[in-house]
Amino acid sequence: MLLARVEGNVVATRKHPSLEGWRLVICQPISATGSAEGVPQVAIDAHGAGMHQRVVISSDGLAARKAVGNDKSPVRWMIVGIVDEST
Amino acid sequence: MRLGTVIGRVTLSQTVPSLLGARWLIVSPFTREHFQQGTETPPGMSKDPSLIAYDDLGGAIGQTIGFVEGREAAAPFAEPTPIDAINAALVDEIFYRPASQ
Numbered sequence: 001m002l003l004a005r006v007e008g009n010v011v012a013t014r015k016h017p018s019l020e021g022w023r024l025v026i027c028q029p030i031s032a033t034g035s036a037e038g039v040p041q042v043a044i045d046a047h048g049a050g051m052h053q054r055v056v057i058s059s060d061g062l063a064a065r066k067a068v069g070n071d072k073s074p075v076r077w078m079i080v081g082i083v084d085e086s087t
Numbered sequence: 088m089r090l091g092t093v094i095g096r097v098t099l100s101q102t103v104p105s106l107l108g109a110r111w112l113i114v115s116p117f118t119r120e121h122f123q124q125g126t127e128t129p130p131g132m133s134k135d136p137s138l139i140a141y142d143d144l145g146g147a148i149g150q151t152i153g154f155v156e157g158r159e160a161a162a163p164f165a166e167p168t169p170i171d172a173i174n175a176a177l178v179d180e181i182f183y184r185p186a187s188q
Contacts, residue, residue: 007183024088
């Protein structure tokens with residue numbers, strides 16, 4: 001799981017059917033101090049994370065497939081929670 | 088899922104039986120710097136190495152796609168298939184605004 005910041009979203013009409021109806025948000029992994037670390041990942045979002053909010057993303061494909069309700073989905077990254085505070 | 092630009096295609100004559108007739112794309116992945124330029128094809132290639140992604144959505148050269156890497160890329164297949172990158176979305180639009188630091 002990674003601490004990340006929401007930096008945008010993606011619109012795609014033609015996509016794997018399991019992603020239909022899901023928000024696809026661009027999550028930039030960040031360090032504890034908020035500086036960018038590594039390449040942005042596109043994650044599915046069930047929580048309605050807002051722009052520049054800090055979130056925790058998980059790369060657990062099995063849990064993500066369960067979330068979209070399709071065990072043939074290639075989905076991997078999902079937002080598991082929105083960060084209130086990190087110390 | 089990561090985003091990248093399709094920079095080419097690959098055709099295989101000999102393949103494992105489960106991948107017969109598959110369509111393959113050469114994808115240059117976006118780095119952080121590329122995101123600022125939206126769906127425009129970024130000038131020059133990415134610093135990150137390009138990769139081959141399985142494609143069943145019909146991605147074309149110059150398009151931006153979202154591809155999934157890792158074990159999950161083989162999830163859509165019924166039997167175990169040697170795939171570790173798959174095109175999961177043809178990107179129409181990217182809204183990107185980095186946090187000002």
